[in-house]
Amino acid sequence: MTNNSKNFSVTVRVWRQAGPKEPGKMVSYKVKDVSPDTSFLEMLDILNDNLLKAGEHPVTFESDCREGICGSCGLVINGDVHGPDEHSTVCQLHMRRFKNGDVITVEPWRVKTFPILKDLAVDRSALDRVMKAGGFVSIPVGSAQDANAIPVEKDKAEEAMDAAACIGCGACVIACPNGAAMLFTGAKISQLALLPQGGPERARRALGMVEAMDREGFGNCSNEYECEAVCPKEVKVANIARMNREFLLANLASKR
Amino acid sequence: MDITFIKRFAFTSIGRKAVMAASGLLLGAFMLIHLAENLLLFKGEAFYNGWVDFLLTNPVTPFLEAALALIFVAHIIAGTWVRVEDFINSPGGYEARKWQGGRTIGSATMLYTAIAILAYLVYHMLTFRLVDHSMGFFQMVTSAFRRPVFVAVYVAGSAALALHLSHGMQSAFQTLGLNHPKYTPLIKVLGLLTAVAMVGFALISLYYLAGIDLKAAETGIEMVVIQ
Numbered sequence: 001m002t003n004n005s006k007n008f009s010v011t012v013r014v015w016r017q018a019g020p021k022e023p024g025k026m027v028s029y030k031v032k033d034v035s036p037d038t039s040f041l042e043m044l045d046i047l048n049d050n051l052l053k054a055g056e057h058p059v060t061f062e063s064d065c066r067e068g069i070c071g072s073c074g075l076v077i078n079g080d081v082h083g084p085d086e087h088s089t090v091c092q093l094h095m096r097r098f099k100n101g102d103v104i105t106v107e108p109w110r111v112k113t114f115p116i117l118k119d120l121a122v123d124r125s126a127l128d129r130v131m132k133a134g135g136f137v138s139i140p141v142g143s144a145q146d147a148n149a150i151p152v153e154k155d156k157a158e159e160a161m162d163a164a165a166c167i168g169c170g171a172c173v174i175a176c177p178n179g180a181a182m183l184f185t186g187a188k189i190s191q192l193a194l195l196p197q198g199g200p201e202r203a204r205r206a207l208g209m210v211e212a213m214d215r216e217g218f219g220n221c222s223n224e225y226e227c228e229a230v231c232p233k234e235v236k237v238a239n240i241a242r243m244n245r246e247f248l249l250a251n252l253a254s255k256r
Numbered sequence: 257m258d259i260t261f262i263k264r265f266a267f268t269s270i271g272r273k274a275v276m277a278a279s280g281l282l283l284g285a286f287m288l289i290h291l292a293e294n295l296l297l298f299k300g301e302a303f304y305n306g307w308v309d310f311l312l313t314n315p316v317t318p319f320l321e322a323a324l325a326l327i328f329v330a331h332i333i334a335g336t337w338v339r340v341e342d343f344i345n346s347p348g349g350y351e352a353r354k355w356q357g358g359r360t361i362g363s364a365t366m367l368y369t370a371i372a373i374l375a376y377l378v379y380h381m382l383t384f385r386l387v388d389h390s391m392g393f394f395q396m397v398t399s400a401f402r403r404p405v406f407v408a409v410y411v412a413g414s415a416a417l418a419l420h421l422s423h424g425m426q427s428a429f430q431t432l433g434l435n436h437p438k439y440t441p442l443i444k445v446l447g448l449l450t451a452v453a454m455v456g457f458a459l460i461s462l463y464y465l466a467g468i469d470l471k472a473a474e475t476g477i478e479m480v481v482i483q
Binding site for chain 2: 013026076078079080081105107109110111112113173174175176177178179180182207210211213214217218219220221222223224225226227228229230237238240241242243244245246247248249251252256
């Protein structure tokens with residue numbers, strides 16, 4: 001990296017934990033010569049380079065696309081889920097949000113349902129198991145039909161698309177005072193409940209996914225909407241109401 | 257008979273929340289009716305005692321009372337269960353943690369206001385329900401309202417009730433699956449108005465504590481009551 005007068009130094013306080021059962025602690029590292037144009041995760045990459053050169057273990061953290069669409073990254077930065085930017089993933093956060101000499105506290109997502117694997121990486125497979133309980137359409141679809149063979153109301157198509165924007169990062173669970181996964185599950189139930197293709201398995205899906213969510217030990221929604229405030233994809237809590245409706249109707253109006 | 261659908265109201269998160277929400281809405285409606293009944297105090301001793309007498313001699317009343325008690329118990333059990341689970345599941349152990357503004361004073365204190373309301377209810381039962389009524393209900397109520405300690409409990413209890421309902425009323429609709437840009441803003445306003453109405457209980461007790469009715473009688477001004 002070239003020397004640039006705009007570059008600055010920060011102190012990063014990171015949670016270090018060697019393994020799932022190991023005790024962890026916060027460790028401070030100085031990261032020098034950081035360009036304001038560096039992304040937050042790139043800053044962690046620089047830190048890890050330094051650690052490797054010094055013969056230490058790099059900090060484990062998850063990331064994949066680094067363009068805010070895969071849902072792999074997720075950290076609590078200075079107490080903010082996904083960092084200080086509103087409706088954004090950590091990978092979209094840039095160092096220009098910080099200034100020289102800042103002490104940045106970086107913590108993993110701490111909730112029983114997402115056990116820590118190592119350092120900042122957590123196991124979010126509980127969300128996958130909720131999906132497995134019905135978050136799909138199991139009808140063989142064959143080849144594509146004519147575009148207008150199944151009419152879909154414009155508003156519903158939009159709403160379904162908005163629900164489908166959920167990237168499954170789990171920020172809603174972390175933002176929730178109760179560790180509930182209802183925004184996630186609500187979005188996943190809604191994206192199919194709103195479309196005709198989701199119709200035939202509606203009751204099974206609502207009952208199955210909610211029961212799976214409970215089995216995993218996620219909490220109960222207290223309608224405080226902290227989840228909606230942090231969701232990088234701005235998924236709306238109306239999806240939670242739709243899930244409640246789907247579940248209660250499935251319970252009372254289906255044979256299941 | 258397959259009773260899975262009944263079990264789901266007890267043993268699933270959304271089922272329990274639905275029980276809490278539905279019972280909560282019924283209790284909220286009861287509180288509004290109860291406030292309207294309290295306002296009957298202003299119609300004078302004879303009218304008020306006549307109304308109470310009608311309630312007590314009505315053969316339907318015991319059934320309504322039993323239903324109300326059941327709704328209360330359902331609300332308390334479902335609410336406690338939900339809250340205990342949330343306490344166990346709640347994330348924690350952060351060095352730094354910020355809320356994003358979704359939480360309100362009302363929503364963050366639901367458990368504490370619930371405990372306060374329960375204490376208020378017990379006090380209310382001990383002082384109004386399980387006492388000697390021979391002096392007549394109007395006398396019993398108004399003389400109680402002239403005791404500062406009693407009114408202090410009433411004011412605190414009503415404040416807790418208002419805070420509880422400020423989150424509870426609108427929240428119940430969301431839990432029951434009713435959220436739509438068409439009507440959710442209206443639900444929020446009505447929920448807040450119901451919460452504010454709870455202050456009415458405190459105001460009625462303060463009215464008698466301040467002796468406004470007595471002063472009115474002294475000066476010869478009669479309370480004007482809309483007949």
